[in-house]
Amino acid sequence: MRIDLHCxxxxxxxxxxxxxxxxxxxxxxxxxxALTDHDTTRGHxxxxxxxxxxxxxxxxxxxxCRTDGVSLHLLAYLFDPEEPALLAERELVRDDRVPRxxxxxxxxxxxxxxxxxxxxxxxxxxxxxxxxHLASALVELGVVPTVSDAFTPEWLAxxxxxxxxxxxxxxxxxxxxxxxxxxxxVLAHPAAAKRGRTxxxxxxxxxxxxxxxxxxxxxxxxxxxxxxxxxxxxxxxxLLVTGSSDYHGTRKTVxxxxxxxxxxxxxxxxxxxxxxxxxxxxxxA
Numbered sequence: 001m002r003i004d005l006h007c008x009x010x011x012x013x014x015x016x017x018x019x020x021x022x023x024x025x026x027x028x029x030x031x032x033x034a035l036t037d038h039d040t041t042r043g044h045x046x047x048x049x050x051x052x053x054x055x056x057x058x059x060x061x062x063x064x065c066r067t068d069g070v071s072l073h074l075l076a077y078l079f080d081p082e083e084p085a086l087l088a089e090r091e092l093v094r095d096d097r098v099p100r101x102x103x104x105x106x107x108x109x110x111x112x113x114x115x116x117x118x119x120x121x122x123x124x125x126x127x128x129x130x131x132x133h134l135a136s137a138l139v140e141l142g143v144v145p146t147v148s149d150a151f152t153p154e155w156l157a158x159x160x161x162x163x164x165x166x167x168x169x170x171x172x173x174x175x176x177x178x179x180x181x182x183x184x185x186v187l188a189h190p191a192a193a194k195r196g197r198t199x200x201x202x203x204x205x206x207x208x209x210x211x212x213x214x215x216x217x218x219x220x221x222x223x224x225x226x227x228x229x230x231x232x233x234x235x236x237x238x239l240l241v242t243g244s245s246d247y248h249g250t251r252k253t254v255x256x257x258x259x260x261x262x263x264x265x266x267x268x269x270x271x272x273x274x275x276x277x278x279x280x281x282x283x284x285a
Contacts, residue, residue, distance in 0.1 A: 003032040003261040005058060005269075006075060006188065006216065006244030010125055011035075011043030012062075013132040015249030018043035019050035022281075026052040028256040032266060032278070034058035034077060034244075039093045040128050041081040051281030058269075058278050062188060063178075064093050066168035070197045071158050072187065074174050075216065075242075078273030079183025086177040089169055096167040097129045104134055107162040108155075113143055131156050132251055147251050151194060158197060171203075172210040179211050182275020186214040186242050191230060192221035201233060208237040213272060218243025218259040240265050 008014035009021045016024055018035060025033040035047050035057060044059050051057055060077040079086065101120060108115050115137045123140075124133045135150035144150045153160045169177075171187075178185050187207065190199045204215070217230045218241075234241050243259035246252070270278060 001031040001263045001266070002029055002257055003263060003266045004030050004245050004247070004257050004259075005032075005034040005060075005077070005186070005242055005261050005266070006036050006062070006219075007033055007247040007256065008037055008062075008249075009035060009043045009047070010127045011040055012037035012128040013124075013130045013248060013251065014127075015251050018047035021247075021249075022047050022050045022055060022057065023052060025256055026055045026281075030055060030257050032056045032058060033256075034060045034075075036060040036062045036075055036077075038062050038073075038128050038130055039064055039090045039097075041090075042128075044081070048279050051279060053281050055281040056278045057281070059276055060183075061090070063090070063174050064166070064168045065171040065174050066165075067171050067199070067203050070199055070203070071168060072171060072199050073189070074171055074178070075186040075188045076174075076178040077184045077186070077269055078276045078278070079178050079181035080275035081181075083177075083181035083275065086181045089174070089177055093167055093169065094128055100164050100166040101129045101134065103164040104131075104156070104162050107164065108134070108138075111161060113138065113141065113162075115141060132248065134162075136251060146253075148194070157194075171207050171212075175207060175210045175212055182273060184213045184269050184272050185211070186216055186240070187212060188216045189219045189221055189246065190215055191226045192219065194221060204233065205237060208239055212239060213269070214240030214242050214265070216244055217241045218261075219246060220254045220258060221246075240268060 009018040063074040135147040
């Protein structure tokens with residue numbers, strides 16, 4: 001089995017619609033794909049309707065969190081999307097994204113970059129607005145060559161010249177909310193240094209004590225030494241180890257299935273979940 005547990009659609013900051021993503025996942029030879037858009041489950045219904053036969057969808061989301069000044073992302077799988085407390089927190093995070101984007105546009109304008117809200121809104125195309133949409137605007141304007149090049153201290157990285165904080169959930173609270181909704185939690189790309197400050201081991205240990213299920217170890221932004229170190233940490237903390245593409249369509253160069261999760265780990269994720277179930281494809285259009 002080929003299992004990719006971290007992908008994005010136009011419901012947040014990917015460039016494939018949920019339906020296109022399902023077809024692309026099947027075309028890439030995946031057996032299982034998770035849809036984990038930022039702080040939203042808005043794309044799940046379309047993805048379900050378009051599932052090709054032979055592909056299984058894992059409904060999920062990537063939750064925005066912050067601890068001790070470090071921004072981090074928590075992958076949540078197979079939770080009840082209508083559970084009131086988790087739903088309210090996701091809405092609170094999403095609602096803060098638009099004023100935050102306006103504030104970052106103002107900072108970019110002050111730096112001489114003529115980006116506007118209309119441009120960012122067009123790029124987002126109705127998805128949950130985030131920094132990748134601003135990064136795409138910088139690419140369109142010729143300020144940086146790629147989206148990844150916008151995530152530096154010069155521009156949009158944590159603490160960068162155009163960075164603005166948004167509401168983000170404490171990760172221990174986020175883990176509690178996901179668990180209460182029957183879900184499973186995995187810390188996304190915990191050592192992706194290009195994004196800014198990384199999550200320290202003591203913070204990961206605190207999350208493990210609060211019920212964190214796993215670490216996303218095999219990720220395009222982790223080199224081999226980092227993966228070895230994180231595997232050791234996961235072993236010490238009795239955490240599952242996952243691998244994923246973090247696919248965003250054409251917004252990033254990573255391909256679907258570039259990193260994958262062991263089938264035994266996937267089986268354990270399913271075993272632990274009580275809020276929802278994987279959706280087997282039956283030949284959607």
